[in-house]
Amino acid sequence: MSDNQPVGLLGFDNVLFPVGDLGEAVGFYERAGFPVAARIDELGLAILKVGKETPGLLLRVEDGIVPRTPPWPSPRIWLEVPDARAKGQALAAAGIPLLSEPFSVATGWTVEITDAWGNIVGFTDYLKRPELARTG
Template sequence: MSYELLGIDNVLLPVGNLDEAVRFYELAGFPVAFRLDEAGIAALKVGGETPGVLLRLDEELSHRPPPWAVPRVWLEVRDARAAASALAAAGIRPLDAPFPVATGWTVEIADPWGNVVGLTDYNKRPELARAART
């Protein structure tokens, strides 16, 4: 290969309504880094890292999951089971109960356009967690 992958720039999620998408993700605990309505985008912060989740307006999307399979984006949290409780308290129903994974636990949510975001922890493998790497 003649190039090197350096890291994630942003993860783009297509949404059908930028205002509604921002409200959904703010309710789910994602702070807005910036919004450019004229460009149809809003960036959500993910921890202290520069890369984030970028919501991109696609006016052809409806409020139903798309007919194609959607990728899943998983983001690290300290405790996925606590995140699931906080989401439920905010009125956001997870796709399923938190489930065990090799590193700990994960809970997934879907926005109104079918984008799936997982919140996963490293409670079974704390040596791999971001806190252990800093």
């Protein structure tokens, strides 16, 4: 690498979640509001859309991964939504259990879910700090 090439972070490319069953995982995430951008069953891979951005959530079948139940220490990804409490109600209506009731954070509210393999997704809003929220 030459001295004049930048080495800073530019943003997310994709987030990868290991899963044990692609069909089950895709069904879960579709109910949670993630549209499928592509599904390649022969590779055990599905790419889900996250908003208008090109990066997405990749689900990849991994050998030996088994379902596990909460609680457990796990990395989390939080995604911005207009209203996390409303998202929590929509998730519950779709049959997706919440890890807990929506909880207050510095910028607004957050609600979390988990898939069968322990991957945790949070949905957070900026209702307390709307000047920091994404627009349209």
